[in-house]
Amino acid sequence: MICKICSSKIKSNNYIEHLELYHPDDYEDLLSEIISLNNMGETISDIASELNLSQKIISDNLSILMEENQEYDIRRPLYVKNWEPKDFKLEATTMWSFKQRGNWATHSGKYRGNWSPYIPRNLILRYSKENDVVLDPFLGSGTTLVEAKLLKRNGIGIDINPSAIEVANNNLRFNKNNQYHPKIYNTDSRNLEFIDDDSIDLICAHPPYANIIKYSENIEGDLSLLDIDKFLDELCIIAQELFRVLKSNKYCAVLIGDTRRNRHMVPLGFKVMEVFLNAGFLLKENIIKEQHNCRATGFWYQRSIDYNFLLIAHEYLFVFRKP
Ligand SMILES: C[S@@+](CC[C@H](N)C(=O)[O-])C[C@H]1O[C@@H](n2cnc3c(N)ncnc32)[C@H](O)[C@@H]1O
CATH class of the missing domain: 1.10.10 (Arc Repressor Mutant, subunit A)
Structure with missing residues (x-):
């Protein structure tokens, strides 16, 4: 040069x-x-x-x-190669499977248990329009809000864990569509009193799967510290809050997986579906999402042979409508 x-x-x-x-x-x-x-x-x-x-x-x-040079206030550089996924097409069936989880913009798989950005991208494009308000009550690393900002929606994100908020803020500090920079709250989604009734256009929710992955040691209200029954009780409160803040005829999507306890399957997915139906929602779609991180080798594979059970390789993405 x-x-x-x-x-x-x-x-x-x-x-x-x-x-x-x-x-x-x-x-x-x-x-x-x-x-x-x-x-x-x-x-x-x-x-x-x-x-x-x-x-x-x-x-x-x-x-x-x-x-x-620690005196410079620079955090992790943003290694963004592409702003958008290549050759993106909206999912057309009730079976979703993303072999490549998606690494455009600031997305990466680093936050444990985060969802593929293809999920909120599909939901946002299908169920909202530009300038709408999109709420994620379990923000984690901010995947939904990165997509909301890229797709020109006004994001609101909530997480009870301050470390999640830090990761999300870092992932959101890109200089694109800045007029859509989201609002982020480090609080408990069981109480959304700072959000008005009937004010949200779309909810994308990815709660912990009870205590399968713990997101904190002892944060009061962290649903990932609760075993199944207690988890469902607290999720009930959140489902009611989500119902209250969503506009009518708009959608609330929830991703959740099942688990096994004592040799039997616990249908956590269906139990969560029931929680949302009891809160007043109607089921619009029941999508099976294939899991690709489930290894058919190694420790769990051997156990599945020794104890004769199948490895769980799918989750449910329920799309509810507020009537
Ligand atoms: C499965 S993760 C969400 C991952 C996210 N979809 C992503 O892509 O990074 C669930 C999140 O819920 C948060 N959480 C647990 N209990 C909560 C509560 N009561 N209110 C708000 N957030 C909560 C956890 O801290 C965790 O970050």
Whole structure:
């Protein structure tokens, strides 16, 4: 590439060394520009095209700065390659299966038990329109709200765990459709008094599956600390709140899986469906979602042979309508 300052020809990989050596002042300016763009939530690819440099130069420098210089207020760089999934098509049947979980925008599978971004993308596109309000009462890493922002919906996200809020905020600090930046609350979804009756256009809910994965050690109200019966009792309260805040004739989607206890299947999915029906919702769709992280090898595979049971490889995505 050509040096923008002295016009000499340099290998792209050596560009930064060249700047450091021959144009130290310009190098400092370039670094502060990279930092400020990254702090504003620009992605590496955006910064690279804005400064007319390669993505490698930008990401190498951000990583070095993060390691060496704690005084810079930069968090994890946003390695966004694509803003949207390639060749996306709305799901058309009651059987959903995403072999690749989806890694566009800031999505990654790092938050334990997070859902594939294809799920909220399908729900948002099918059941809401631009400028609508989309609520996720179990925000986790913010997958739903990332999709809401990308698809120009006004997101509201709630999670009882402050670490989830931190992860979600980090995933949402990208510089795109900023007028749709969501509202996020670190609170308990059993009490949504700060949301008006009949004010939400779509709810995308992915609760803990009782205590199969614990999301905290001892946060009061964390549903992931409760065994099945107590979990269902508390979920009842949340279902009633969700019914209250949703506009009529709008949709509330809930993803939930089953579990096994003492050699038998516990149909947690159907029990959760009942909770939402009892809250007043009607069942619009019952979707089977294939699970791809279920390993048909190793410890559990061997146990399933030894004790003669089947490994659970599906979840339910219920779509409810408020009449
Ligand atoms: C299955 S995770 C959601 C994952 C999310 N869909 C994602 O993609 O990252 C369930 C979340 O519910 C949160 N949670 C548990 N009890 C809650 C409550 N009473 N109110 C709000 N959030 C709660 C947990 O902290 C956890 O982050």
